[in-house]
Amino acid sequence: MKNRILLTALLLSVFVLIGCFIFVRPTEHTETFFAMDTFMSVTAYGRQAEEAVLKVREAIIREDALWSVTNERSDIFLVNRKGSGEVDSETAELVSFALDMAKETGGALDPTVYPILSEWGFTKSEHNVPSEEVIEEKLKLVGYERANVRDNTITLSEGTQLDLGAVAKGFASNKAVEILTKNGVNSALIYLGGNIYALGGKSDGRPWLIGVQDPVALDNVGVLELVDAAAVTSGNYERYFTADDGTTYGHIIDPATGYPVDNDLLSVTVVSPDGAVCDALSTALFVMGSERAEKYFLSHSGFEILLITKSDEIIISSALAEKFTLADRKNYTVRVI
Ligand code: AMP
Ligand code: MG
Numbered sequence: 001m002k003n004r005i006l007l008t009a010l011l012l013s014v015f016v017l018i019g020c021f022i023f024v025r026p027t028e029h030t031e032t033f034f035a036m037d038t039f040m041s042v043t044a045y046g047r048q049a050e051e052a053v054l055k056v057r058e059a060i061i062r063e064d065a066l067w068s069v070t071n072e073r074s075d076i077f078l079v080n081r082k083g084s085g086e087v088d089s090e091t092a093e094l095v096s097f098a099l100d101m102a103k104e105t106g107g108a109l110d111p112t113v114y115p116i117l118s119e120w121g122f123t124k125s126e127h128n129v130p131s132e133e134v135i136e137e138k139l140k141l142v143g144y145e146r147a148n149v150r151d152n153t154i155t156l157s158e159g160t161q162l163d164l165g166a167v168a169k170g171f172a173s174n175k176a177v178e179i180l181t182k183n184g185v186n187s188a189l190i191y192l193g194g195n196i197y198a199l200g201g202k203s204d205g206r207p208w209l210i211g212v213q214d215p216v217a218l219d220n221v222g223v224l225e226l227v228d229a230a231a232v233t234s235g236n237y238e239r240y241f242t243a244d245d246g247t248t249y250g251h252i253i254d255p256a257t258g259y260p261v262d263n264d265l266l267s268v269t270v271v272s273p274d275g276a277v278c279d280a281l282s283t284a285l286f287v288m289g290s291e292r293a294e295k296y297f298l299s300h301s302g303f304e305i306l307l308i309t310k311s312d313e314i315i316i317s318s319a320l321a322e323k324f325t326l327a328d329r330k331n332y333t334v335r336v337i
Contacts, residue, residue: 170279234282
């Protein structure tokens, strides 16, 4: 009898323990998918993780369908074809943001660069080196002041066309964070191509560790500790082509010249709680080159930077330097600003 009571008690405690484990253990859910021309992956922790991550995936797929320059039914395709049009409120918000950042960066970021980009063939992967005459001609159509947003209507000057490739993923990462937090998630890692957003810390409370890609090798130059912040990297090593004469041309265009950026920078990483700002600035600072980028950083606030130069230098802002660990066996010199 006594043995039976003991056995029952033992079994009961085992069931209770298993129950507690299932109930208390943080659940994790990951979705990987292809959107906005890149591989994406969203991992969230918490009891509502699965539901929240599925909502994020749905939102990004919807945004891709609105903002793609090649999808004939997208808001951007229609506005580019017709020169004006009423768009989804999120599209209007994004274009408005991109135009503000274009002004703010003196046109280093310019969402009207599409006529030039398509001559270089980057949008359709049919690469081509345009003649100087063509570049000169198409440059006349580029300029953020040639695009306008009022309410949900976008208007473009004759021949001007938009491309949101430099800002869409960062903007989408902010929207993803909104969706996750609204759905009870406070620990997640959102990876949208070169755009990363670390929501909260890891499920154990420690910071997320994010590798910063070495632009000339397949590994990382180091790792960043991130909590509630985005890290976005831009560089011409990400997408480029090599012409018949051996010259390589990258996908980030200097809107002042119409040619792919070729300055002293290999990559720019921007860290801030605002993913859209990170995305806009990583592209813009890459266009500027290290000297102008450093000046821009010193005269603005709300973000941190890590620049990698062709002379093997890492230029890093002081607050970010505290969260950065250089990988072993890397020959970069680090300069803190
Ligand atoms: P990112 O990877 O965020 O730096 O964005 C690069 C993408 O933005 C390119 O693939 C083009 O679609 C587009 N783009 C290239 N140059 C510029 C520029 N100067 N301003 C705005 N968008 C650009
Ligand atoms: Mg960008």
